[in-house]
Amino acid sequence: MVQYILHRLLTTIPTLLGISFLVFLTMRATPGDPARVMLGERASEEALTQLRRELGLDRPWYIQYGRFLKGVLQGDLGRSIKTREKISVELKNRFPATVELAVSSMVLAATVGILAGVISSTRRYSLLDYSTMVGALAGVSMPVFWLGLLLILVFSVNLGWFPVSGRLSPQLSLRTITHFYLLDSLLTWNLPALKDALWHLVLPAIALGTIPMSIIARMTRSSMLEVLRQEFIQTAYAKGLPESRVVYKHALCNALIPIITVIGLQLGLLLGGAILTETIFSWPGVGRWLVLAVQARDFPAVQGGAMLLATTFVLVNLLVDLLYRYVDPRIKG
Amino acid sequence: MKGGTGEREKGETSGALALRLSHSPSLQSWYRLRKNKAALGGGTLLALFLVSALLAPYLAPHDPLEQDLYGRLKPPVWDLRGSREHLLGTDDFGRDILSRILYGARISLQVGLISVGISLGFGGLLGILAGYYRGVLDQVIMRGMDMLLAFPSILLAILIVAVLGPSLFNAMIAIGVVGIPEYARIVRASVLSEGSREYVQAARSLGAQDLRIIFHTLLPNCFAPILVQATLGFATAIVEAAGLSFLGLGAQPPTPEWGAMLNQARALILRAWWVITFPGLAIFLSVLGLNLLGDGLRDALDPRLRE
Numbered sequence: 001m002v003q004y005i006l007h008r009l010l011t012t013i014p015t016l017l018g019i020s021f022l023v024f025l026t027m028r029a030t031p032g033d034p035a036r037v038m039l040g041e042r043a044s045e046e047a048l049t050q051l052r053r054e055l056g057l058d059r060p061w062y063i064q065y066g067r068f069l070k071g072v073l074q075g076d077l078g079r080s081i082k083t084r085e086k087i088s089v090e091l092k093n094r095f096p097a098t099v100e101l102a103v104s105s106m107v108l109a110a111t112v113g114i115l116a117g118v119i120s121s122t123r124r125y126s127l128l129d130y131s132t133m134v135g136a137l138a139g140v141s142m143p144v145f146w147l148g149l150l151l152i153l154v155f156s157v158n159l160g161w162f163p164v165s166g167r168l169s170p171q172l173s174l175r176t177i178t179h180f181y182l183l184d185s186l187l188t189w190n191l192p193a194l195k196d197a198l199w200h201l202v203l204p205a206i207a208l209g210t211i212p213m214s215i216i217a218r219m220t221r222s223s224m225l226e227v228l229r230q231e232f233i234q235t236a237y238a239k240g241l242p243e244s245r246v247v248y249k250h251a252l253c254n255a256l257i258p259i260i261t262v263i264g265l266q267l268g269l270l271l272g273g274a275i276l277t278e279t280i281f282s283w284p285g286v287g288r289w290l291v292l293a294v295q296a297r298d299f300p301a302v303q304g305g306a307m308l309l310a311t312t313f314v315l316v317n318l319l320v321d322l323l324y325r326y327v328d329p330r331i332k333g
Numbered sequence: 334m335k336g337g338t339g340e341r342e343k344g345e346t347s348g349a350l351a352l353r354l355s356h357s358p359s360l361q362s363w364y365r366l367r368k369n370k371a372a373l374g375g376g377t378l379l380a381l382f383l384v385s386a387l388l389a390p391y392l393a394p395h396d397p398l399e400q401d402l403y404g405r406l407k408p409p410v411w412d413l414r415g416s417r418e419h420l421l422g423t424d425d426f427g428r429d430i431l432s433r434i435l436y437g438a439r440i441s442l443q444v445g446l447i448s449v450g451i452s453l454g455f456g457g458l459l460g461i462l463a464g465y466y467r468g469v470l471d472q473v474i475m476r477g478m479d480m481l482l483a484f485p486s487i488l489l490a491i492l493i494v495a496v497l498g499p500s501l502f503n504a505m506i507a508i509g510v511v512g513i514p515e516y517a518r519i520v521r522a523s524v525l526s527e528g529s530r531e532y533v534q535a536a537r538s539l540g541a542q543d544l545r546i547i548f549h550t551l552l553p554n555c556f557a558p559i560l561v562q563a564t565l566g567f568a569t570a571i572v573e574a575a576g577l578s579f580l581g582l583g584a585q586p587p588t589p590e591w592g593a594m595l596n597q598a599r600a601l602i603l604r605a606w607w608v609i610t611f612p613g614l615a616i617f618l619s620v621l622g623l624n625l626l627g628d629g630l631r632d633a634l635d636p637r638l639r640e
Contacts, residue, residue: 018480022492029496137371141621143572145579146595146613153606272485276576280599288489291580294495302495308485 005322012318017069019310024068026306027299028061038081038297051081055300068303077304082296087304091286095308096179097167098285101277102270104201105183105209112262113254115211117220117259120226122247132217139214144273148207148280155203162203165282169196209275212266219262223255230254257328264320268313275309344588362557365633372629379623383439393432394420401427406605422607424598426587430607433589434615440590441571441619444505449563451509456516457559461547463517464524467490475521478514486511490573494582501574501590504583508573513565519562523555556636561627568623575616591616 027034035051036043051057055078056064071077077087120132132318156164167181174193177184182201185194216273227233236246275287282288290305366372385392404427408415415422421430431597459478481489493507527533528551536550575592577583584590586597591612598608 012478015480015483018476019483022480022484026492026496031497079637137625138617138621140579141568141617141624143575143592143613143616145576146609146616147594149595149599149602149609149613153609154407159601249346269485275485275487275491278577279580290491291582294491295499295581297495299495302492306484306488306492311489312486314483 001325008318008321012314015314016311020069020072020307022063023307023310024065026303027055028064030299034145034299038299065258072307077307078300080293080298080301082293082298082301084164087301090289090301091308093179094284094286094289097283098271098274098278098287100180100209101201101204101283101285102267102274104205104264105270106267108205108213108256109209109213109216109266112209113216114142114220114259116213116217118224118247118252120217120221120298121224122243124225129221133221136217138293138324139210140218142210144207144211145276145280148212150203151203151207152280163200167200167284168193169200172196185217204277204281204283207280208270208273211273212263214271215266216259216262220255220259222286223258224251227251227255257324260327261320264317264324267320268316271309271313271316274291341586362633363429368627369626369629369632372633373605375622375625375627375629378618379626380617382438382622385435386442387439389435389439393417393429395429395432397428397433398587399428399434403427406601406608408605409607421611422605423603424594424608425605428587430594430611433594433610434591436589437591437594437612437615438619440584440588441574441616444501444508444574445567445570447505448508448512448574449566451506452512452516452566453461453559453563455509456513457520459513460520460522461524461552463566464521464528465543465547465551471521474517478517481511481514484511486569487576490577491541491582494577497583499585501578501584501588504574504577505570507577508570511573512570515566516559518560519558520555523558524551527551527554561631561634564623564627564630567629568620571616571623572620 009039030037033048035048035057036197037057039051056067059067075088077083077091080090083090116132116136120129123129152164155161163169172193174181174184174190174197176308177187181197182194183190184193187319228247233246233251236250237243241250271287275291277283278285278288279291286305286308290302290309293305294302389390401423404419404423405425407419407423407427409422410417410420412422419429419431421434423429424433459474463474484492489511490504491509492504493510497503497506524547533546533550541550574583575590575595578590579590579596581596584593586593594612595609598605598612601608
């Protein structure tokens with residue numbers, strides 16, 4: 001196991017290097033002069049020269065890449081062209097928002113998805129089964145951004161149950177320690193802020209969680225059906241165990257491996273979906289920040305945001321892979 | 334599969350029976366596909382999408398770009414304030430939403446064809462090279478593909494658009510490039526598994542050249558997984574292009590692209606529900622249709638994969 005972990009960690013290094021190179025290329029591959037693209041057509045020659053020098057665009061590409069890589073390793077991603085703020089600081093403040101949203105969505109998706117799949121599999125071909133599966137099918141095809149808008153339309157605009165956007169109502173104050181608002185409000189025992197932060201989280205989490213929820217529900221159903229057919233389940237029933245115990249203990253535990261795989265795969269994909277969800281709900285995370293940076297052609301900021309999201313994606317997948325092996329000892333590297 | 338092959342099921346015509354008992358694998362797949370209600374539903378949705386796309390100029394009651402500043406934000410026909418002139422209402426420039434959605438189908442069809450074309454063309458070629466020649470070339474290609482897969486797809490698409498500049502055409506290229514690794518992997522896997530079969534060795538021992546073996550012998554036998562992936566990939570391409578346009582990085586106004594329509598409609602969410610509902614519904618139904626058909630095709634072409 002230890003050997004496998006080391007092996008996986010080592011093979012992750014070239015992937016991360018590749019990512020950094022691709023991200024680095026975004027600025028170099030821009031048609032025309034990147035400095036002019038960023039500063040606009042009317043920029044003065046001095047400003048252009050200064051920006052080129054600042055970004056190292058006047059040096060050969062390998063020196064530029066070396067500098068970029070060194071910066072990444074030291075956590076220094078340069079300054080945003082637009083705001084002149086340090087990119088690393090901006091990312092540090094926004095990343096917890098993205099993680100909080102992604103994790104909440106996944107918790108929601110896994111809980112509801114597994115429950116729906118289990119119920120579906122035990123009531124096979126019932127109305128409940130059909131409606132769950134039709135719902136799951138629709139969920140998989142649902143564009144995140146449309147679902148987000150519909151949720152706002154129904155639950156914020158028409159019913160007024162949930163806030164339209166943001167993470168916290170402006171009239172509330174919260175002392176930030178970790179920048180995870182749920183955690184911070186618990187740490188400072190600020191219950192109004194906790195309730196408010198949760199309220200803000202509901203709609204974005206549903207929007208982002210719907211696709212994984214549907215996929216998890218479908219996978220749980222098919223995996224459960226597979227297990228429920230096996231002899232040890234009949235033995236458990238024959239021993240006189242109550243149905244709930246057979247289903248949730250004997251069957252679900254054995255059906256869990258493919259479900260965990262799917263959850264892991266989806267966790268990484270959530271980071272992509274977060275880009276759209278954050279934009280709809282004006283969620284102050286890395287995804288929305290990245291989109292704004294692309295629109296403003298703020299390349300250093302784009303590089304920083306992309307580097308962070310892609311690295312997280314790789315590390316999450318690595319973690320899931322290792323966990324997977326831990327959960328199912330039958331799989332050996 | 335229920336029932337023996339000998340007994341005739343209720344209402345089955347002799348033609349259908351002959352088809353079911355036929356030994357031709359493609360006819361058998363067709364029969365399995367036709368029996369799959371979900372796939373049939375998907376096919377119907379897809380047909381609707383194709384008809385809208387191809388016949389948009391004849392079906393659309395208005396020019397999709399024509400503005401009517403006196404008829405802005407008209408609700409759909411069943412609303413008291415609606416009119417039969419605009420069945421699904423109008424947007425904030427007084428443009429007819431139904432017409433824009435019909436023309437939007439054209440754009441989505443283009444997006445799907447071009448993006449899947451790029452992914453399939455380049456991905457297929459790389460997959461063939463990797464699977465057929467193996468060795469160092471295989472390693473180099475597949476590690477490159479792993480690198481692309483190390484990005485969440487929409488992030489990679491956004492990066493490519495960031496480089497090329499926001500436009501519908503660049504969005505199609507970006508989505509096409511993002512899809513390449515998936516096709517490369519599928520084609521490589523098919524080429525690897527088929528490549529060791531006897532019929533390929535037979536072709537080789539008959540003195541066939543590499544190109545002939547690849548295009549005449551190998552590829553036709555890799556058709557099934559590629560078709561399934563292309564159908565599902567078409568759906569992904571539509572959603573991703575709409576997503577990029579929604580972020581303002583794809584189609585630009587006043588193009589009647591579904592995602593761009595939603596992006597413009599965001600500001601109207603408090604006033605006009607129909608402007609947000611219908612373009613999204615169009616995306617949803619097209620994607621649902623393609624997904625259903627793709628799943629059905631997978632089951633029909635390879636019964637072993639059936640859940």
